[in-house]
Amino acid sequence: MQNEKENKTDCSPEQCETCGDTSCASRQGGRPHSAPVQDDARLKARLNRIRRKIIVMSGKGGVGKSTVAVNLAMSAMLAGQRVGLLDVDLHGPSVPTMLGLVGCRMEGGVDGMLPVEVGGLKVLSTGFLLQNNDDPVIWRGPMKMGVIRQFIEDVAWGDLDLLVIDVPPGTGDEPLSICQLISDLEGAVIVTTPQKVAAADVRKSINFCNEVGVKVLGVIENMSGFACPKCGEVTPILRANGGRPMAEEMGVPFLGSIPIDPLVAESGDDGKAFVESAASSPAAGAFREIVRELALGEKNA
Ligand code: ADP
Numbered sequence: 051m052q053n054e055k056e057n058k059t060d061c062s063p064e065q066c067e068t069c070g071d072t073s074c075a076s077r078q079g080g081r082p083h084s085a086p087v088q089d090d091a092r093l094k095a096r097l098n099r100i101r102r103k104i105i106v107m108s109g110k111g112g113v114g115k116s117t118v119a120v121n122l123a124m125s126a127m128l129a130g131q132r133v134g135l136l137d138v139d140l141h142g143p144s145v146p147t148m149l150g151l152v153g154c155r156m157e158g159g160v161d162g163m164l165p166v167e168v169g170g171l172k173v174l175s176t177g178f179l180l181q182n183n184d185d186p187v188i189w190r191g192p193m194k195m196g197v198i199r200q201f202i203e204d205v206a207w208g209d210l211d212l213l214v215i216d217v218p219p220g221t222g223d224e225p226l227s228i229c230q231l232i233s234d235l236e237g238a239v240i241v242t243t244p245q246k247v248a249a250a251d252v253r254k255s256i257n258f259c260n261e262v263g264v265k266v267l268g269v270i271e272n273m274s275g276f277a278c279p280k281c282g283e284v285t286p287i288l289r290a291n292g293g294r295p296m297a298e299e300m301g302v303p304f305l306g307s308i309p310i311d312p313l314v315a316e317s318g319d320d321g322k323a324f325v326e327s328a329a330s331s332p333a334a335g336a337f338r339e340i341v342r343e344l345a346l347g348e349k350n351a
Pocket residue numbers: 108110111112113114115116117118144272273274308309310311312313314315316318319333
């Protein structure tokens with residue numbers, strides 16, 4: 051019943067004026083009838099200049115979703131692509147910390163707000179809008195959707211080969227807004243950890259993608275074994291085998307496994323992408339395979 055309401059976007063503007071259904075997606079979603087037509091044109095114009103758009107999701111928090119998003123974006127940039135990273139983890143933005151951008155603020159330009167740039171990577175995060183980094187964001191669903199729309203429409207992203215979008219864990223307002231706003235979203239990368247209990251949550255993310263018509267590009271199993279910092283050997287410490295069989299069972303690609311590697315956590319805390327700062331680590335090696343699978347370094351992919 052709830053799904054029916056969420057999907058109801060084909061009613062007429064006149065119906066919206068008289069209908070009392072405040073949960074309807076036509077009111078709450080990315081394309082409310084009340085939005086001026088020129089705004090849709092503005093949104094489309096921004097999106098048309100971005101060749102590939104990929105969303106990074108997870109069923110649970112703390113599985114390494116933001117780490118993956120940051121390192122996917124950085125890997126593509128290091129391969130010569132023009133890349134943006136949009137952090138719509140509105141309540142818990144960790145991208146500024148992971149890229150050493152805490153305290154950075156966005157500035158206005160002639161063509162809209164300017165993303166913060168780090169070594170050529172264009173980054174936008176709610177963290178750049180907070181007065182104080184410890185301030186909580188207290189926004190309800192419709193407001194979040196409006197803010198996310200502005201993050202695309204009012205920001206001078208320019209011409210990009212790739213936009214990586216980091217959303218909060220689960221299947222709430224933020225991933226829904228992205229899927230509604232970006233009609234040519236290439237697909238979703240879903241991050242999980244090896245345990246069966248984590249894989250169960252990923253099924254929900256996959257089903258969410260199926261419901262909203264977004265392709266699942268594949269599943270990444272993070273924290274899959276421990277990479278010894280001395281010899282590089284990878285030892286399974288969490289009960290493994292959650293990600294791959296679950297992906298097979300759900301009929302989506304399995305993109306690869308990344309071990310727990312102290313260098314990954316250190317890089318994140320130090321504001322660096324591990325694919326660059328710990329390029330010779332087992333985790334970075336595993337990550338490069340995933341980047342190849344997704345063809346992120348290829349100009350014409
Ligand atoms: P999420 O976005 O899913 O909440 P994060 O990307 O913020 O997760 O990661 C949570 C913590 O785990 C961070 O401190 C990050 O550096 C660390 N981490 C992520 N992946 C790994 C890994 N493969 N090895 C070691 N630490 C990791």
